[in-house]
Amino acid sequence: MQTVAKIFVISGPSGSGKSTLLKRLFAEYPDTFGFSVSHTTRKPRPGEENGKDYHFVLKEHMEEQVAAGKFIESATFSGNMYGTSIKAVEDVVESGKVCMLDIDMQGVKSVKNTQLNPRYIFVRPPTLEVLEQRLRGRGTETEEAVTARLEASQRELEYGDTPGAYDRIVINDDLESAYKSLKSAIFEA
Numbered sequence: 001m002q003t004v005a006k007i008f009v010i011s012g013p014s015g016s017g018k019s020t021l022l023k024r025l026f027a028e029y030p031d032t033f034g035f036s037v038s039h040t041t042r043k044p045r046p047g048e049e050n051g052k053d054y055h056f057v058l059k060e061h062m063e064e065q066v067a068a069g070k071f072i073e074s075a076t077f078s079g080n081m082y083g084t085s086i087k088a089v090e091d092v093v094e095s096g097k098v099c100m101l102d103i104d105m106q107g108v109k110s111v112k113n114t115q116l117n118p119r120y121i122f123v124r125p126p127t128l129e130v131l132e133q134r135l136r137g138r139g140t141e142t143e144e145a146v147t148a149r150l151e152a153s154q155r156e157l158e159y160g161d162t163p164g165a166y167d168r169i170v171i172n173d174d175l176e177s178a179y180k181s182l183k184s185a186i187f188e189a
């Protein structure tokens with residue numbers, strides 16, 4: 001089956017179900033899609049492969065590349081930089097796969113300043129209350145982190161509602177219907 005684009009941006013509030021939906025998609029189509037390999041300045045852990053798990057780079061190198069506009073997004077966690085380069089996305093396409101880019105609103109805005117030309121898909125929860133339940137239900141965040149994520153969600157939802165911000169909106173209420181809606185946004189009829 002043909003996809004309507006070579007690159008898809010999947011965005012939406014934390015807890016809206018992006019990973020859940022993408023996991024299903026990758027499971028159903030194991031050879032079609034790929035994720036880009038991120039860069040990091042942290043040291044590789046035993047068993048991690050450069051270029052496969054991450055592109056392991058020096059801080060100076062990464063700072064230079066970020067400043068030169070070579071990255072879609074970058075952030076620092078506990079002193080280490082992480083990010084997605086434009087080239088890492090292009091590499092997925094060159095390998096013959098369709099690139100799935102799971103990024104936040106800032107990342108989406110940044111992709112819009114590149115030549116990548118993806119299809120933009122927004123995954124949203126039916127309501128903020130449901131989002132809150134799911135975030136708590138996932139049990140991966142502290143109370144502070146849940147509150148911070150919900151605050152950020154308001155902004156993500158507002159941006160998602162902006163006309164023209166996304167090509168397609170997938171409402172993740174019932175998972176089965178959401179998955180169908182995602183597939184219809186990705187594959188040609």
Ligand SMILES: Nc1ncnc2c1ncn2[C@@H]1O[C@H](COP(=O)(O)OP(=O)(O)OP(=O)(O)O)[C@@H](O)[C@H]1O
Pocket residue numbers: 012013014015016017018019020021134135137138172173174175176178
């Ligand atoms: N349609 C659904 N119905 C009920 N629960 C769901 C549904 N979709 C996802 N969930 C649950 O909601 C929680 C959040 O989903 P998920 O981790 O996929 O979100 P995410 O958008 O990838 O979040 P993050 O941006 O933080 O990685 C998970 O516990 C998941 O199992």
